[in-house]
Amino acid sequence: MAKKVPLQITLNGEERAEFVESGSTLLTALRDRFDDTSPKGGCNQGTCGACTVIIDGELRLACLTLAEMCDGASVQTTSGMAKGGVLHPLQRAFMEGFAAQCGFCTPGMIMAAKALLDRVPNPSRDEVIEALAGNICRCTGYEPIINAVLEAARANSHNAA
Amino acid sequence: MIRLAKEYFADQRKDDLHELGKGLQRSDAPGHVTAKTKYFADRTFPGMLYLKMVRSPHHHARIRSIDTSEAEKHPGVARVLTHKDVPHNVYTILILIQVGPEDEQVLAEDKVRWKGEAVVAVLADSPRAAEEAAAMVKVDYEVLPAVFDIDAALKPDAPLVNEYHGQNYYLYDSGECRKVRFGDVEKGFAESDHILEQTYWSSPIEHAPAETTGCIVVPEGNDRFTCYTNTQAMFFTLDNTSIILQMPGQKLHMVGGTVGGGFGGKVDVTVEPISILASKLTGRPVRFVYSREEEMQISSPRAAEKIVLKDGVTKDGRILARQVWGYTDAGAYSRHSPYGAQKGAAHYPGPYTIPNVSIDTYCVYTNRTPSSAMRGFGVTIADFALEVQMDKLARLIGMDPLEFRFLNAYRDGDMKAHRQPTEGAALIECMQEASRTADWPVAERFFKMSSYKTEA
Ligand code: FES
Numbered sequence: 001m002a003k004k005v006p007l008q009i010t011l012n013g014e015e016r017a018e019f020v021e022s023g024s025t026l027l028t029a030l031r032d033r034f035d036d037t038s039p040k041g042g043c044n045q046g047t048c049g050a051c052t053v054i055i056d057g058e059l060r061l062a063c064l065t066l067a068e069m070c071d072g073a074s075v076q077t078t079s080g081m082a083k084g085g086v087l088h089p090l091q092r093a094f095m096e097g098f099a100a101q102c103g104f105c106t107p108g109m110i111m112a113a114k115a116l117l118d119r120v121p122n123p124s125r126d127e128v129i130e131a132l133a134g135n136i137c138r139c140t141g142y143e144p145i146i147n148a149v150l151e152a153a154r155a156n157s158h159n160a161a
Numbered sequence: 162m163i164r165l166a167k168e169y170f171a172d173q174r175k176d177d178l179h180e181l182g183k184g185l186q187r188s189d190a191p192g193h194v195t196a197k198t199k200y201f202a203d204r205t206f207p208g209m210l211y212l213k214m215v216r217s218p219h220h221h222a223r224i225r226s227i228d229t230s231e232a233e234k235h236p237g238v239a240r241v242l243t244h245k246d247v248p249h250n251v252y253t254i255l256i257l258i259q260v261g262p263e264d265e266q267v268l269a270e271d272k273v274r275w276k277g278e279a280v281v282a283v284l285a286d287s288p289r290a291a292e293e294a295a296a297m298v299k300v301d302y303e304v305l306p307a308v309f310d311i312d313a314a315l316k317p318d319a320p321l322v323n324e325y326h327g328q329n330y331y332l333y334d335s336g337e338c339r340k341v342r343f344g345d346v347e348k349g350f351a352e353s354d355h356i357l358e359q360t361y362w363s364s365p366i367e368h369a370p371a372e373t374t375g376c377i378v379v380p381e382g383n384d385r386f387t388c389y390t391n392t393q394a395m396f397f398t399l400d401n402t403s404i405i406l407q408m409p410g411q412k413l414h415m416v417g418g419t420v421g422g423g424f425g426g427k428v429d430v431t432v433e434p435i436s437i438l439a440s441k442l443t444g445r446p447v448r449f450v451y452s453r454e455e456e457m458q459i460s461s462p463r464a465a466e467k468i469v470l471k472d473g474v475t476k477d478g479r480i481l482a483r484q485v486w487g488y489t490d491a492g493a494y495s496r497h498s499p500y501g502a503q504k505g506a507a508h509y510p511g512p513y514t515i516p517n518v519s520i521d522t523y524c525v526y527t528n529r530t531p532s533s534a535m536r537g538f539g540v541t542i543a544d545f546a547l548e549v550q551m552d553k554l555a556r557l558i559g560m561d562p563l564e565f566r567f568l569n570a571y572r573d574g575d576m577k578a579h580r581q582p583t584e585g586a587a588l589i590e591c592m593q594e595a596s597r598t599a600d601w602p603v604a605e606r607f608f609k610m611s612s613y614k615t616e617a
């Protein structure tokens with residue numbers, strides 16, 4: 001049995017602490033210990049993007065991140081996106097634009113898109129494509145996803161204006 | 162944006178269309194975007210065991226011995242399973258609809274027939290312990306010659322892949338292949354101005370779903386088992402598990418849900434029977450999820466195919482005869498391939514009316530990963546070959562390829578080669594619209610044609 005170590009993180013704005021197995025990944029820790037199954041394990045080797053989360057403002061693959069190294073960090077996942085039952089513009093755009101079919105890639109896609117919009121509020125189409133390059137979708141053919149991100153950016157700037 | 166071309170079949174429409182042409186919200190989209198959608202793996206249970214499969218490193222080999230003693234002693238290991246533990250070890254999925262014989266071992270006993278075949282299942286407290294113990298299982302193999310393609314497998318002196326069949330092809334009740342005979346192809350070829358024979362090959366294709374194949378089994382303490390699975394074929398899974406484990410169906414509670422992409426790749430029964438058996442023998446929850454590597458290498462791909470098409474055509478553009486030899490590479494085991502090859506037999510004339518047709522489709526065994534269902538299997542690759550052939554035929558007689566298709570298109574009332582009358586054909590109308598949309602003009606007379614009226 002691997003040693004258990006304490007892990008304290010701010011998960012979607014909430015202070016949380018759990019014991020996790022030493023050497024486990026943040027993906028396993030979030031899913032099995034923190035009951036946040038929004039990051040998905042599609043490959044567990046850093047190639048699909050299904051496990052994408054935001055750690056201290058940076059886009060990260062949870063399957064390649066050691067849980068212990070996140071102690072004290074702020075972690076954002078798709079399950080924390082909707083505030084008070086109101087969907088984030090990205091969530092709304094994905095929903096209305098048919099950007100999710102089986103939905104397995106969706107939480108990772110939304111995280112990658114959020115990291116982009118946090119940095120570049122009005123991205124070009126090419127910037128969106130670049131930002132989603134690490135996330136594989138086997139269902140949609142990407143077009144609806146790219147369009148949804150651009151739509152969310154438009155909706156955002158509308159609200160800001 | 163969806164546009165409805167309501168001018169087509171206007172006289173056949175009783176009612177105006179209310180739902181078609183309007184975008185509707187997918188009912189599962191809110192769950193997907195909030196990540197509330199539950200996939201089978203989004204749960205964990207105390208005391209859960211992780212199953213790791215020991216797989217054949219050889220394409221074809223006799224198993225001399227299996228030694229699990231070291232693996233059993235490894236810390237964290239709860240149980241190691243071999244073929245001896247499986248109540249009914251030889252199965253085939255479509256036995257449920259009388260497509261036998263049973264030809265595949267759940268855990269290999271005497272022989273492995275493809276690289277990746279399951280031999281020993283190791284169950285441990287952690288994925289890591291399971292992997293370490295799996296590496297300690299010793300299997301002594303005598304490597305046998307292997308066949309990797311359809312032509313090699315059908316040679317008279319080819320090594321025999323699967324003893325349950327006795328030859329390297331599936332024996333249908335119609336013999337070594339599925340046959341369709343319609344009209345007289347020899348007469349059709351004799352009356353043709355040109356004959357074109359071409360061979361088309363395709364490679365296996367992996368579905369590569371975002372979510373890998375897997376299941377989690379929980380013993381309910383009353384000799385019943387709940388199996389959370391991402392199968393696309395709940396009842397195939399239930400009934401085959403019941404046969405393999407010799408357990409009545411009411412002891413098995415299969416729970417499906419949202420599948421993280423399947424595309425046909427999750428209709429085989431590969432993870433559930435062994436996981437339920439493991440749960441029964443240990444009394445603990447069991448999780449068996451393919452790694453990404455297993456999903457790519459182990460799960461069934463679309464079959465490789467070889468298709469030989471021979472067509473006789475007149476210089477004014479009528480196909481008078483079509484002869485087809487279709488070969489489906491099933492890999493080492495049947496799974497859904499005898500059915501796929503049979504579907505091809507019914508499909509081969511394509512959406513064209515041809516008066517003289519002869520079709521033979523074969524399901525062939527090789528030492529490759531067993532192939533199975535994938536989006537329109539049995540007909541998709543056939544369509545690729547047929548349509549490339551149509552273009553080549555048109556070029557051969559110097560005709561526009563779209564006009565050539567209008568001339569040969571099937572229409573309501575035409576008899577298809579497998580004796581099903583054509584109904585509800587809309588090929589002509591689709592081609593008319595395609596011609597306009599793609600700005601690929603065809604002669605005016607083709608716009609006067611219709612699928613359900615017999616004027617020219
Ligand atoms: S699960 Fe992390 S990249 Fe695929």
Ligand code: FES
Nearest residue numbers: 101102137138139
């Ligand atoms: S929606 Fe299925 S993988 Fe993207």
